[in-house]
Amino acid sequence: MRHGCWLIGLSLALVACADQVGDEDLDDEAWLDGKGDGASGSNIAATHLDVDLAGMRAVATIELERNGNVALEIGDLEIQDVTDDRGHRKFRIVDGKLLVSRVRGPLVVGYAFRQHDNADGLLPGGSTVTWPYFCGNVFPCHAQPADGTRFSLALSGVAGDKTALYPAEIAAEAPPYQLAWAVGAYAKLELGETTAGTKVAAYYLPRGKTAATTGTRHLRAVFDWYEQTLGAYSFGREVASVSVVWGEGLFGGMEHHPMWHVAVDAMSDEVTHAHEAAHGWFGDGVRIRCWEDFVLSEGTTSYLAARALSVVAGREADVWAEYRAELDAAIAEGGAPAWPRGCNQIDILEDKLFTNLPYMQGAFFYRDVAAVVGVDVLDAVIGRFYVAHRNRAAGMQDMIDAIKADTGFDPTPIAEARLRRKF
Numbered sequence: 501m502r503h504g505c506w507l508i509g510l511s512l513a514l515v516a517c518a519d520q521v522g523d524e525d526l527d528d529e530a531w532l533d534g535k536g537d538g539a540s541g542s543n544i545a546a547t548h549l550d551v552d553l554a555g556m557r558a559v560a561t562i563e564l565e566r567n568g569n570v571a572l573e574i575g576d577l578e579i580q581d582v583t584d585d586r587g588h589r590k591f592r593i594v595d596g597k598l599l600v601s602r603v604r605g606p607l608v609v610g611y612a613f614r615q616h617d618n619a620d621g622l623l624p625g626g627s628t629v630t631w632p633y634f635c636g637n638v639f640p641c642h643a644q645p646a647d648g649t650r651f652s653l654a655l656s657g658v659a660g661d662k663t664a665l666y667p668a669e670i671a672a673e674a675p676p677y678q679l680a681w682a683v684g685a686y687a688k689l690e691l692g693e694t695t696a697g698t699k700v701a702a703y704y705l706p707r708g709k710t711a712a713t714t715g716t717r718h719l720r721a722v723f724d725w726y727e728q729t730l731g732a733y734s735f736g737r738e739v740a741s742v743s744v745v746w747g748e749g750l751f752g753g754m755e756h757h758p759m760w761h762v763a764v765d766a767m768s769d770e771v772t773h774a775h776e777a778a779h780g781w782f783g784d785g786v787r788i789r790c791w792e793d794f795v796l797s798e799g800t801t802s803y804l805a806a807r808a809l810s811v812v813a814g815r816e817a818d819v820w821a822e823y824r825a826e827l828d829a830a831i832a833e834g835g836a837p838a839w840p841r842g843c844n845q846i847d848i849l850e851d852k853l854f855t856n857l858p859y860m861q862g863a864f865f866y867r868d869v870a871a872v873v874g875v876d877v878l879d880a881v882i883g884r885f886y887v888a889h890r891n892r893a894a895g896m897q898d899m900i901d902a903i904k905a906d907t908g909f910d911p912t913p914i915a916e917a918r919l920r921r922k923f
Contacts, residue, residue, distance in 0.1 A: 527590050528601035531569045534594035542568040542603070546650040549639055553664075553683065554657025556614070560639050562607045570607060572598045573643050575621070575636030581610035598640055609640050617747075625745025626662070626683035627761055631754060632791070632848050635676045644844070645788050646893035648673030658683055665703055665742050665759055672734040673891045675787045680756035682744050691716055694724035698733060701740040703759075704767065708743055711768035716741055721812035722774045726804065730781045730883045734891055739780070741773050755779030771819060774805035781886050789895040790843035794853055795919055796896045799838065799862010800882070806863060807879065820867070823860055830856035831923045838862055839896050839919035857923065865911070865918040873907045881906045 530536050546563040557580075564570065579598055582591045585605030592599045600607060614637075615622050619629045621637030633643035642649075651670040658664045666681035684705050689712050691700040700720040704712035719741065727733055735758040744761040753762040753776035760776040779785075781804070783797035806823065810816035835855035839862075840846050848854050870878040885894075885902045896919070904910045 526602075528569055531571075531601040532590065532592045532599050534592070534597075534599060536569060540569065541571045542566050543647055544572075544642055544649045546652075547639060547641070547679075548652045549679075550654050550656075551681075552657045553655060557610070557612050558639065560609045560611070562609065562640065564603060564607065567604050568602065570598075570600045570603050572600075572609075572640035573633075573636035574598045574611070574640050575634065575638075576614055577636065577640065578612040579609060580612065581608075583608045596636065611640070613638060619746060619750070623744075623746065625747070627742075627744040627746070628680045628682075629746070629754060629761075630680065631677040632854070633677075635679075639679075641676045643676055645675040645677070646790070647676065648787055648891065648893070649676055650674070651679045653679060653681065655681060655683075661685060663703075665740075667736065667758055670735060670758075673787075674735070674757075674784055678756060678784050680754070680759075680761060682742050682759070682761060684743075684745070686742075688740075689713065689716065691720040694720060694727055696724070696727045696732070697737060698723060698727065699738045701738070702767075702773075703740055703742045705743050705745070705764060708764065708767055711764075712741075712743065714768045715762070715766070715770055715773050718770060718809065718813045719773050719777065722805075722808040723777050725808045725812055726778060726781060729879050730804075731887045731890065733780050734785050735780060739777070741767075741776065743767050755783050757784045770809060770813070770815070771805055771822065774808050775801050778804040778808070785891065786886055786889045787893040789893040791846055791848045791853065792840045792842055792844070793895045794848060795839045795858040795862040795865075796894065796899060798859045799865060799919075800899070802859045802863035803866035804882070806867075807875070823863055826856050827860035827864060830860055834923045837920050837922045838865075839915065841920075843895075861918045865914055868914045868918065869903060869909070869911045873903075873909050877907060878903075 542564040544562055545565045548561040549558055551558040582589045582600055584603045584607050589600055616637055620634040622628050628638055630638055635641035635643050653666050655664045662683050663686045664681060664683045686703040689702040693699050700723050702712045702716040739758045741762050742759050743764050746763045750763050751766050753772045755776055757780045762772055766772040778801035782800040788797050806819045809819055835852035835857050838858040846853055881903055900911055900915055
């Protein structure tokens with residue numbers, strides 16, 4: 501039955517239709533006051549950003565999965581204007597969220613943003629970091645990683661002597677922290693194409709060529725191994741490791757595919773490049789359902805980096821020796837279990853889940869399983885898992901179940917010993 505007003509008696513019909521239109525035009529005051537059912541808000545389908553770096557202003561055009569009430573995390577953004585298909589809209593900001601009711605069509609938000617110093621937004625070095633839940637300091641968002649979103653991005657106001665590196669589009673659903681940009685005096689190192697035709701490169705900053713060359717000497721082969729072993733890459737036909745300045749003493753990388761970031765101090769480290777590249781399959785390609793499933797992202801990519809470097813560079817012994825040292829240090833330091841129970845009941849930073857335990861215990865979990873079922877068999881299981889869950893959210897229990905279903909071996913005792921234990 502098509503929804504509408506039935507003309508049963510002219511006067512009754514006019515009153516009914518008028519009431520219907522009037523109700524839709526009115527704002528939902530309970531929602532605007534922050535008293536509505538937060539779970540009923542519409543999710544984000546796509547976010548299109550037009551960013552002026554010189555003016556530190558931006559416009560976000562947000563496509564919703566359906567019309568309705570919206571609550572968007574905005575961090576310390578200064579909201580200047582909100583419109584939809586009905587024109588300028590009333591909005592309120594409650595507990596760090598932009599609340600707009602009964603949105604029709606794309607929601608357009610004009611805002612100003614600020615520089616941040618603690619890896620939680622736009623950094624002084626010219627790049628952005630929004631992991632794990634700081635996307636609201638750069639654009640209105642839903643920070644939960646399970647909420648996949650498509651993106652487009654345009655940057656203006658870039659200084660003439662600098663290059664801005666960013667994906668113009670992320671067409672596959674991605675976690676909210678995946679989008680990023682980096683601005684600097686970059687030079688490009690071409691690394692070649694994979695068998696599937698993906699172009700691989702690295703971008704380095706002044707005086708960084710030697711480190712970039714060292715750290716990425718096997719990156720094309722590593723990426724090719726991922727494509728051939730796990731399945732097709734989701735985020736385009738050109739990828740790159742991008743050197744960024746995070747600050748003194750900060751080491752590692754961030755999974756901003758297809759142009760993932762690597763701290764300038766880590767550019768010479770092959771494991772970091774291989775690890776961040778693997779996030780195109782796990783963490784980004786397969787999102788985590790809950791923060792407690794962090795190990796599905798980091799443990800899997802740590803294992804895959806070791807596997808890839810073992811196959812293409814013969815580095816099995818030294819990578820696993822490095823992992824063993826990192827695991828021993830992580831155990832000594834302590835923290836939350838690598839795989840806590842529950843779903844989004846933990847704060848990944850405050851409750852010490854963001855330690856090396858999910859990375860290293862996760863990697864050794866897979867190594868222990870491979871010792872039973874065989875490394876090639878486990879490679880195939882992980883590849884089938886990726887294909888089955890590609891561009892969707894999954895949990896670590898799904899991986900446990902997949903290993904058991906595919907091999908007949910139940911890895912639950914290993915998971916309990918490795919991943920559930922608190923140190």
